Amino acid sequence: MSGWLVCLLAVVRREALRFVHQRERFLAALVRPLVWLVVFAAGFRAALGLSIIPPYETYVTYETYIVPGLCGMIQLFNGMQSSLSLVYDRETGSMRLMLTSPLPRWWLLFCKLAAGCAISILQVYAFLAIAGLYGIAMPWEGYLWALPALVLNGLMLGALGLLLSSTIDRLENFAGVMNFVIFPMFFLSTALYPLWKMAESSELLAAIVAANPFTYGVELIRFALYAKLAPEALLWTALAFAAFGAGAVWGYDPARGLIRRRAR
Amino acid sequence: MSGGGALRVEGVSYRYGAKAALDDVSFEVAPGAFAALLGANGAGKSTLFALLTRLFVPPEGRITVAGEDLARRPRAALARIGVVFQQPTLDLDLTVRRNLLHFAALHGIAGREAERRAAAALDRLGMAERADERAGALNGGHRRRMEIARALIHRPAVLLLDEPTVGLDAMTRRAITDHVHDLCEDEGLTVLWATHLVDEVRDGDRLVVLHRGRVVADGLAGEVAAGRPLADAFGALAADGAA
Numbered sequence: 001m002s003g004w005l006v007c008l009l010a011v012v013r014r015e016a017l018r019f020v021h022q023r024e025r026f027l028a029a030l031v032r033p034l035v036w037l038v039v040f041a042a043g044f045r046a047a048l049g050l051s052i053i054p055p056y057e058t059y060v061t062y063e064t065y066i067v068p069g070l071c072g073m074i075q076l077f078n079g080m081q082s083s084l085s086l087v088y089d090r091e092t093g094s095m096r097l098m099l100t101s102p103l104p105r106w107w108l109l110f111c112k113l114a115a116g117c118a119i120s121i122l123q124v125y126a127f128l129a130i131a132g133l134y135g136i137a138m139p140w141e142g143y144l145w146a147l148p149a150l151v152l153n154g155l156m157l158g159a160l161g162l163l164l165s166s167t168i169d170r171l172e173n174f175a176g177v178m179n180f181v182i183f184p185m186f187f188l189s190t191a192l193y194p195l196w197k198m199a200e201s202s203e204l205l206a207a208i209v210a211a212n213p214f215t216y217g218v219e220l221i222r223f224a225l226y227a228k229l230a231p232e233a234l235l236w237t238a239l240a241f242a243a244f245g246a247g248a249v250w251g252y253d254p255a256r257g258l259i260r261r262r263a264r
Numbered sequence: 265m266s267g268g269g270a271l272r273v274e275g276v277s278y279r280y281g282a283k284a285a286l287d288d289v290s291f292e293v294a295p296g297a298f299a300a301l302l303g304a305n306g307a308g309k310s311t312l313f314a315l316l317t318r319l320f321v322p323p324e325g326r327i328t329v330a331g332e333d334l335a336r337r338p339r340a341a342l343a344r345i346g347v348v349f350q351q352p353t354l355d356l357d358l359t360v361r362r363n364l365l366h367f368a369a370l371h372g373i374a375g376r377e378a379e380r381r382a383a384a385a386l387d388r389l390g391m392a393e394r395a396d397e398r399a400g401a402l403n404g405g406h407r408r409r410m411e412i413a414r415a416l417i418h419r420p421a422v423l424l425l426d427e428p429t430v431g432l433d434a435m436t437r438r439a440i441t442d443h444v445h446d447l448c449e450d451e452g453l454t455v456l457w458a459t460h461l462v463d464e465v466r467d468g469d470r471l472v473v474l475h476r477g478r479v480v481a482d483g484l485a486g487e488v489a490a491g492r493p494l495a496d497a498f499g500a501l502a503a504d505g506a507a
Contacts, residue, residue, distance in 0.1 A: 007371075014355070093350075093352075099319060255320065
C-alpha cells in the first residue's frame with residue numbers, strides 16, 4: 001500500500017474514532033435535521049403549496065421537499081465542525097505535527113477533507129434511514145445515486161471549512177463564522193424553498209440563491225435521490241469545490257498563506 | 265549532499281510585519297551532536313522552529329537537513345526530521361500504541377512494519393506493558409518520552425525539540441534531558457534542543473545562544489561559559505546583546 005493511502009486511511013480512522021467518542025455530537029447531528037423535518041416542515045406544510053417541479057413527478061409534501069436540503073444541512077454543519085476542529089487542532093499543535101509529514105501539504109489537507117466528508121455521509125445516511133421510517137422514502141436506487149452527490153457536496157463544504165479555518169485566528173472567532181456563513185448559506189438556498197417560490201417574493205433574493213454554491217449542492221443531492229442527474233448542479237458544485245480547495249491550499253501554503261501570521 | 269552539518273541554517277531572517285523575529289541567523293550542527301539552542305522567551309526560538317519544520321518558509325536564507333534543502337526538496341528534508349513541539353500533541357483518547365501507529369501512518373508507514381517500530385519504541389522506553397492504556401492515563405514525563413519516541417519512529421537524522429521539558433518537575437526534567445543525550449550518544453542522532461533553562465545544557469554540548477533574533481554566541485558550552493557558571497555567561501551575553 002502506498003504511503004499516501006496509508007496516511008489517508010489513518011486520518012479518516014482517527015476522525016471516525018473521534019466522532020464515535022463524541023456521542024453528543026452524533027446525536028446533535030441527527031436531532032437538528034429531524035427537528036426541522038418533524039416540527040418545522042409539519043408546521044409549514046399547510047402554508048406552502050409546492051407545484052410539481054423536477055425531479056418530482058407528482059405532488060410532494062413539504063416534508064419530502066426539504067429532505068435533500070436537510071441532507072445538505074448536515075454536511076454544511078459538519079463542514080463547519082471540521083473547520084472548528086482544525087482551528088482547535090492548530091491551537092493544540094496536532095495540526096502542526098501533521099504538517100511535518102513528508103507527504104505534500106495539499107494531500108494532507110485532502111486527507112482531512114476526506115475524513116470530514118466520510119463522517120458527514122454516515123450522518124446523512126443515518127438521517128435518511130430515520131426519515132424513511134418516518135414515511136419519507138426515496139426510490140431505492142436513489143440511495144445509491146445519492147452517494148457520489150454526497151461525496152462531492154461534502155468535499156465542497158469541507159473545502160470551504162478548510163479555507164475558513166486558515167483565515168480564523170482563534171477559536172473564539174468561530175461564532176462569527178456560524179452567523180455569517182452557515183445561516184446565510186442555508187437560508188439563501190433551495191434547501192427550504194424552491195427557487196421559483198423565492199423569485200415570486202424577491203428577484204434579488206432569487207438571484208442570490210441562484211449564486212449560492214450550496215444551492216447546487218442541495219439540488220445535486222435532490223436529483224440524485226430520485227436517481228436523476230442534474231448536470232448544471234454537478235458542474236457548479238465541482239467548480240465551487242475546486243475554488244474553495246485552491247483557496248485552502250493557498251491559505252495553508254507555507255510561503256504565501258495566512259498560516260504564517262499566527263505562528264506564535 | 266552539500267556535506268558538513270546534519271543541520272545547517274544559513275543567513276535566515278524572518279519578520280512579522282515590521283518586527284524582526286530572526287536577523288541573519290546562521291549555525292551548523294555536526295552529525296551526532298547535541299546542540300542546545302538557548303534563548304530567553306521572545307528570542308526567536310519558536311519562529312526558528314516554525315521555519316525548521318516548514319510551517320512557513322523564510323524569505324531569506326537557507327536551511328538544509330542531512331544535505332537536503334528544506335526549500336527546494338521539502339519532502340526529502342522533512343522525512344529526515346523528527347519534531348517534539350512545546351505543546352503536547354498526543355491524542356489523549358487514543359491508546360499509547362494507536363498514537364504511535366497514527367503518527368507512523370502520517371509518514372506512510374503501516375502494517376507490520378509500523379507495529380514493529382511502535383513495539384521497539386515502547387521497549388526502549390520500558391513502556392511495552394502500557395501500550396494499550398489511553399495516552400491520557402500517562403503522567404507528564406511519560407507523555408513526553410512517548411512524544412520523543414514517536415518523533416523517532418520514521419528514523420530521522422535530526423531530532424528537533426522545542427522546550428520539551430516545559431511544565432515538568434525537576435526530576436523528570438533531568439531524566440528527559442539525560443534520555444535525549446543518551447539517544448545522541450548511543451544512536452548517533454543529531455539533536456537541536458531549544459530551551460531557556462541553562463541547567464539543561466552540559467559543558468560538552470554544542471551551544472547556540474539566541475538573543476532578540478540574533479546568534480550572540482556559538483561554540484561548546486564549556487567554552488562559551490569560559491569558567492563562569494553558564495547562567496552568568498548567558499546573562500552577560502543577553503546584556504551585551506541588548507546594548
